[in-house]
Amino acid sequence: MPRTAKPLVALVAVGALLTGCGGSSGANSPSGTSGSSGSSSATSSTAVAGTINVFAAASLQKAFTTLGSQFERKNPGTKVVFNFGPSSGLAEQISQGAPADVFASASTKTMDQVVTSGDAASPTDFVTNTMEIAVPPDNPAGITSVADLAKKGVKVALCQTDVPCGATALTVFQNAKVHVTPVTEEIDVKATLGKVSLGEVDAGVVYVTDVRAAGTSVKGIEIPSDVNASTTYPIATLTSSKNKATAKAFVDYVLSPDGLAALTASGFSKP
Amino acid sequence: MTASSVPLGHAAGARASLELDVVVRRDAFTLEVATEVAPGEVLGVLGPNGAGKTTLLRALAGLAAVTSGSIRLGGTVLDDATAGTFVPAEQRPVGLVFQDYRLFPHLSVRDNVAFAARSRGARRSDARRHADRFLDQLDLTDLAQRRPAQLSGGQAQRVALARALAAEPAMLLLDEPLAALDARSRLEVRSELRRHLADFPGPVLVVTHDPLEAMVMTDRLLVLEEGHVVQHGTPARVARRPATQYVARLVGLNLYPGTLVAPDGTVALATGGSLVATPAEPIPPGSTDVLVAVRPSAIAVHTARPDHASPRNVWAGTITGLELLADRVRVQVQGAPDALVDLTPAAVADLALRPGLQVWLSAKATEVDVYPDRPPSR
Amino acid sequence: MPWPLALTALVTIAFLLVPLVGLVIRAPWRNLGHVLAETQVVEALRLSLVCASAATVLSLVFGVPLAWVLARARFRGHGLLRALVTLPLVLPPVVGGVALLLAFGRRGIVGQYLDSWFGLTLPFTTLGVVVAETFVAMPFLVVTVEGAFRSADRGYEEAAATLGASRLTVFRHVTLPLVAPSLVAGSVLCWARALGEFGATITFAGNFPGRTQTMPIAVYLALERDPKAAIALSLVLLAVSVAVLVGLRDRWLHTGPTA
Numbered sequence: 001m002p003r004t005a006k007p008l009v010a011l012v013a014v015g016a017l018l019t020g021c022g023g024s025s026g027a028n029s030p031s032g033t034s035g036s037s038g039s040s041s042a043t044s045s046t047a048v049a050g051t052i053n054v055f056a057a058a059s060l061q062k063a064f065t066t067l068g069s070q071f072e073r074k075n076p077g078t079k080v081v082f083n084f085g086p087s088s089g090l091a092e093q094i095s096q097g098a099p100a101d102v103f104a105s106a107s108t109k110t111m112d113q114v115v116t117s118g119d120a121a122s123p124t125d126f127v128t129n130t131m132e133i134a135v136p137p138d139n140p141a142g143i144t145s146v147a148d149l150a151k152k153g154v155k156v157a158l159c160q161t162d163v164p165c166g167a168t169a170l171t172v173f174q175n176a177k178v179h180v181t182p183v184t185e186e187i188d189v190k191a192t193l194g195k196v197s198l199g200e201v202d203a204g205v206v207y208v209t210d211v212r213a214a215g216t217s218v219k220g221i222e223i224p225s226d227v228n229a230s231t232t233y234p235i236a237t238l239t240s241s242k243n244k245a246t247a248k249a250f251v252d253y254v255l256s257p258d259g260l261a262a263l264t265a266s267g268f269s270k271p
Numbered sequence: 272m273t274a275s276s277v278p279l280g281h282a283a284g285a286r287a288s289l290e291l292d293v294v295v296r297r298d299a300f301t302l303e304v305a306t307e308v309a310p311g312e313v314l315g316v317l318g319p320n321g322a323g324k325t326t327l328l329r330a331l332a333g334l335a336a337v338t339s340g341s342i343r344l345g346g347t348v349l350d351d352a353t354a355g356t357f358v359p360a361e362q363r364p365v366g367l368v369f370q371d372y373r374l375f376p377h378l379s380v381r382d383n384v385a386f387a388a389r390s391r392g393a394r395r396s397d398a399r400r401h402a403d404r405f406l407d408q409l410d411l412t413d414l415a416q417r418r419p420a421q422l423s424g425g426q427a428q429r430v431a432l433a434r435a436l437a438a439e440p441a442m443l444l445l446d447e448p449l450a451a452l453d454a455r456s457r458l459e460v461r462s463e464l465r466r467h468l469a470d471f472p473g474p475v476l477v478v479t480h481d482p483l484e485a486m487v488m489t490d491r492l493l494v495l496e497e498g499h500v501v502q503h504g505t506p507a508r509v510a511r512r513p514a515t516q517y518v519a520r521l522v523g524l525n526l527y528p529g530t531l532v533a534p535d536g537t538v539a540l541a542t543g544g545s546l547v548a549t550p551a552e553p554i555p556p557g558s559t560d561v562l563v564a565v566r567p568s569a570i571a572v573h574t575a576r577p578d579h580a581s582p583r584n585v586w587a588g589t590i591t592g593l594e595l596l597a598d599r600v601r602v603q604v605q606g607a608p609d610a611l612v613d614l615t616p617a618a619v620a621d622l623a624l625r626p627g628l629q630v631w632l633s634a635k636a637t638e639v640d641v642y643p644d645r646p647p648s649r
Numbered sequence: 650m651p652w653p654l655a656l657t658a659l660v661t662i663a664f665l666l667v668p669l670v671g672l673v674i675r676a677p678w679r680n681l682g683h684v685l686a687e688t689q690v691v692e693a694l695r696l697s698l699v700c701a702s703a704a705t706v707l708s709l710v711f712g713v714p715l716a717w718v719l720a721r722a723r724f725r726g727h728g729l730l731r732a733l734v735t736l737p738l739v740l741p742p743v744v745g746g747v748a749l750l751l752a753f754g755r756r757g758i759v760g761q762y763l764d765s766w767f768g769l770t771l772p773f774t775t776l777g778v779v780v781a782e783t784f785v786a787m788p789f790l791v792v793t794v795e796g797a798f799r800s801a802d803r804g805y806e807e808a809a810a811t812l813g814a815s816r817l818t819v820f821r822h823v824t825l826p827l828v829a830p831s832l833v834a835g836s837v838l839c840w841a842r843a844l845g846e847f848g849a850t851i852t853f854a855g856n857f858p859g860r861t862q863t864m865p866i867a868v869y870l871a872l873e874r875d876p877k878a879a880i881a882l883s884l885v886l887l888a889v890s891v892a893v894l895v896g897l898r899d900r901w902l903h904t905g906p907t908a
Binding site: 086088089092155157160162163182183184185186187191195198199200201 | 751754755773851854857861869870873
């Protein structure tokens, strides 16, 4: 489950912080790291083959897992390994030299950081994701609108403001001119959704895609488009990639009609 | 009687006597003892390891229940298997000085001695004042602030006694009180302990496997072997007329079971041979199973058969060992019967005694005591 | 000294200390004062200390009797019970947090009654943090103290009984003091574990500054926003635990009766 993976990600990040030099040079990916062994087995840098590591925002997990196996089927000899996590945490890992070939972020801000540090160039915005209110299936607090979230006694879980789903939720509240005090600021969107599905809170504000992926364990309350906000997802190959051809092929596949179809099926919108 | 809020003084001054008639079974072991101990009397319980001495003390203290029988102290039933009565240790007016003292390591000497009063609800200051009396009585005032770890063996022994006495028990039990001491402090503590025990108004039981301790400190001895009382009597009598080989060895006597075959005192020994004895007390008529006791120093050793047969008892043997004991040599002789003989080192040298040598032993009939085996002591 | 042991020990020391050295070297010393002056940091630290201490007190009050029962009572299923109550030692803390939600959450098997009868909900409250930390940390205390009860010399308890002490008096005035060094050691372990607790806390009690955001959570969140601040916070947590442990050691661990 995604939540168990979080502390591990943190551990990796801390480890990277301590062992890596922490500088911002673009060439700080050690050539001998274990992750690159798969790509080094590729016969040439122009062939679409071998293993690529795709670092992707947690909200992309379902759609990208599907896309990954489709890509592998279409390109025999390739293998796509995913690392799903909070975008900011993944960006941090990339800047510390984690072996990644593709980065798909849930926010342009984190992608900008990666571009600024020279780890990626020319990202493409490929989808957007809008927000939705998730409530337990029985909707105990009778939530029907964003304004209901501001009512006294209604327990709301939000993502913490440093991750895109938290920041985007705040934009929604500003648009709707309501002030919502959450009982908890969860570390990421999956944790927020978990609190809703367990019924510990009356509502959470998460991505449409998360509500879709959660199936019957939560119920979605749509947010009117005039107050809704979205986050844009950029994708890019990374400059330190040892398998640039395959990385580029994967990005192209995501941007292709087939890729977009899989993404919109998960609830994402075209940019 | 102890659940009252009166902090102390179970039976201070009350002179209770102990009556016990118990069977305690533990696994394959059975202890069976019946006796009485009068107020102020010190009963020694002597026996080898595993004889059941400690089991007896634990039953008396309430740390173990009897399997059958009863224990009464001054009319109060402490344990009665038939009636289903069992007074637990904390409610018995019984003080127990453990062999290893068991002084509470986290408390000062003073607080150790004050523990009983504190346990019964006395205020700390009152309990300490009460303890001070006993510290004074046992000459421990200077050590009051020390921790048990800072005491010598002899001091710890005194503190353990003070702690038990401070509970003002009606009966006092001591488990091998000197066993944990080195030889030198043992001598000192022994006479001191004897004095304190003599002052104690209630019954006292002292468990020991040291005959000297038993002789010096007790009024009466109860010898336990394998859970059974094998002898019962004053220390002097037990020492003079041991009932078992264990006691005979402890007190240093040759002891032979046999059958009285002639009115003059001729005894056919169970191990072979015969001895002519002179009973120190008349043998009750009808007693044919007897024990013959001979002091090792009452036997003479000869390298040739003594002709002038003034000793009535003369027999042959082979030396199997020589052992130097302080100022004399103990000679082990195999013959009919076997014997331990005490000689001076000079005599051993004069006779050139060595293991394997054939010798003749002799003993005067007047030096050989005979008495009925296992007198009905109970 | 056998050199293979010494060498291995040296490697182990390096393995344990180098990461800490890394923290110290990479710490943003210049901005440290600035970072630490933030109210959120002060609040997180205060909350951490209060909750870890409360969890330790709860663990002592409830864990010591449990340790005694496990060490002394003999009954069917004893071994199984012992394994079960020490399970949080091996349970991933996040799983522990989920389990706590299922038990004491608003819809938990116990929590729904706490809510409907007493209006008490534990998740997202400071009390919830204490409960999560107690759940994870108490077994450390129980295991330590149980071992001490088991190996404590029963002879002293017998001696106390012959001096007229009731069972409870024996426990309070003889047994507990005898195991005091283990009580201190167990409490220290428990406190340290509670102080560092992250997974169960964030899962069960969530994250809200001043109410449920403890230092480890603050460190984790800061890592996403400002890694330098995260290092600074870690340093503070490290310094506080070292200070407390050293303080306890001087005061207790060296002067204990059996130490």
